[in-house]
Amino acid sequence: MKTPYIFATANQKGGVGKTTTAITLGSSLSIFGYRVLLIDLDPQASLTNHLAVEPEKLEYSVANLIISGSFNPSEAVINKYRLKNGGCIDLIPSNINLARIEAELSVSTGGGLKLKEKLKFFYDNYDYIIIDSSPALSVLLISAVAASDEVIIPVMSDFLSIRGVDLLLSTIDKIEKALDSRCTYRLLITMFDRRTSSSIRSLDYFKNKYKNAHFNSIINIDTRFRDASMLRKPLTYIDVHSRGALDYINVAREIIGDFNNGVNGRRTKDE
Ligand SMILES: Nc1ncnc2c1ncn2[C@@H]1O[C@H](COP(=O)(O)OP(=O)(O)O)[C@@H](O)[C@H]1O
Numbered sequence: 001m002k003t004p005y006i007f008a009t010a011n012q013k014g015g016v017g018k019t020t021t022a023i024t025l026g027s028s029l030s031i032f033g034y035r036v037l038l039i040d041l042d043p044q045a046s047l048t049n050h051l052a053v054e055p056e057k058l059e060y061s062v063a064n065l066i067i068s069g070s071f072n073p074s075e076a077v078i079n080k081y082r083l084k085n086g087g088c089i090d091l092i093p094s095n096i097n098l099a100r101i102e103a104e105l106s107v108s109t110g111g112g113l114k115l116k117e118k119l120k121f122f123y124d125n126y127d128y129i130i131i132d133s134s135p136a137l138s139v140l141l142i143s144a145v146a147a148s149d150e151v152i153i154p155v156m157s158d159f160l161s162i163r164g165v166d167l168l169l170s171t172i173d174k175i176e177k178a179l180d181s182r183c184t185y186r187l188l189i190t191m192f193d194r195r196t197s198s199s200i201r202s203l204d205y206f207k208n209k210y211k212n213a214h215f216n217s218i219i220n221i222d223t224r225f226r227d228a229s230m231l232r233k234p235l236t237y238i239d240v241h242s243r244g245a246l247d248y249i250n251v252a253r254e255i256i257g258d259f260n261n262g263v264n265g266r267r268t269k270d271e
């Protein structure tokens with residue numbers, strides 16, 4: 001069975017570009033004609049807000065999807081963008097209810113595997129699913145890692161941020177062992193400022209330390225991301241020629257290229 005390739009963004013540090021990566025990479029993949037489902041797995045609902053959906057007014061959210069057995073998963077999906085080339089962005093939004101079910105998930109056996117199970121419902125409808133995580137090493141992160149084929153770790157290009165990555169990597173490793181699941185990861189440098197020599201030195205250190213475990217494309221600082229969040233749209237749709245949009249389009253190209261070259265072939269979830 002052809003299944004969607006599932007990514008999660010993760011970093012226990014806030015403000016590093018997790019949500020920006022989910023939305024801008026998702027919209028970049030959609031402009032190549034792919035069907036993309038974005039899942040907001042952060043109770044703070046930044047992704048939901050960024051796509052102009054009001055968290056307080058939701059009838060259903062990702063919390064219903066994860067926790068209720070009789071719930072029809074398609075009820076949680078909001079169709080946000082339909083492109084002429086067949087590409088789309090759909091959203092499973094979040095709100096504070098996700099924080100409420102977090103405790104319930106932690107105590108239940110297999111709580112961290114519930115999201116993965118529910119995603120099977122969407123296999124036929126999407127090419128890529130991107131889960132946006134909260135900045136916490138919690139059962140929500142476990143759920144995201146367990147459900148995904150690959151974790152994207154956005155990292156800012158300064159030494160402290162790069163050093164913080166090791167903690168996350170060892171956490172991902174523990175999650176994989178505990179759940180007996182397999183998942184790869186790739187680091188993505190975000191908010192790179194090529195005018196500062198410290199940024200450039202950090203990038204060298206980073207490339208040396210993580211060798212093949214990073215995207216070749218890097219994301220530069222671009223103030224247009226702020227405009228995009230104010231307008232509550234993906235930057236790729238507002239200005240496809242902006243630096244930030246082009247950077248994420250390059251990441252999308254890398255991902256698509258991996259598939260075409262068979263480097264990163266889709267696999268079935270029961271493998
Ligand atoms: N490449 C970038 N250049 C400039 N600002 C950025 C960039 N990426 C993200 N931002 C801004 O940084 C802030 C934090 O990004 P966000 O994606 O919300 O981080 P996280 O989800 O990790 O908390 C947001 O205001 C966002 O618009």
Ligand SMILES: [Mg+2]
Pocket residue numbers: 018019020042046047133
């Ligand atoms: Mg976020």
